[in-house]
Amino acid sequence: MKQISSLTTGLLMETPSQTGKQHGETGYVTPAPINQSTGPKWVAKVPQWLNEIITEDLSLLISSINQGARIADKELARSSLAAALLEARRLQASSDPKFIVKVMVGLANLFRSEMPDDTVLQMYVRIFQEIPEYALREAAVDVARTHKYPSMPLPADILQHAQRYIQQHETWVYRTERALAVVNYEIKRRSK
Secondary structure, three states, rough: OOOOOOOOOOOOOOOOHHHOOOOOOOOOEEEEOOOOOOOOEEEEEEOOOOOOOOOOHHHHHHHHHHHOOOOOOOOHHHHEEEEEEEHHHOOHHHHOOOHHHHHHHHHHOOOOOOOOOHHEEEEEHHHHOOHHHHHHHHHHHHHHHOOOOOOOHHHHHHHHHHHHHHHHHHHHHHHHHHHHHHHHHHHHHHOO
């Protein structure tokens, strides 16, 4: 069978240079107004819910380090990155059962649904107990925006939304870990 050209079908594939994204980049990317020799080419946009930990300045620092820019004050960079990484890892803790029940009661009230009995609430707790609180909170907000029926949303709907936030968070943890490792290596190399 003869392959049809993408020009024939009208399906055009964009290359990273056309979209402004680098290969493997996640999230929204905006060009940084910094000279290439002194700063990063691109700075990944931090999700709104993560701004308390990863500020714009820290995002710029992480992007600069991960793109090979030289950092003048490595000790300050290390302490900033270590503090942010510690707080980001703290966010990965499992949800408290009381918080899960509170979210489920809130969704039941929002959708004017009957409050689940204790057995069902225990099932919700078991299902959501491995999900971090930030992901459950943001997923509940997403479900509140998108759920169209006057009934409790299914756990799968909430889990689907929560996975997006967990993946975003893990990406930022990885980027921060990588930047911290680079700074630690530079400090260790400089001290020899």
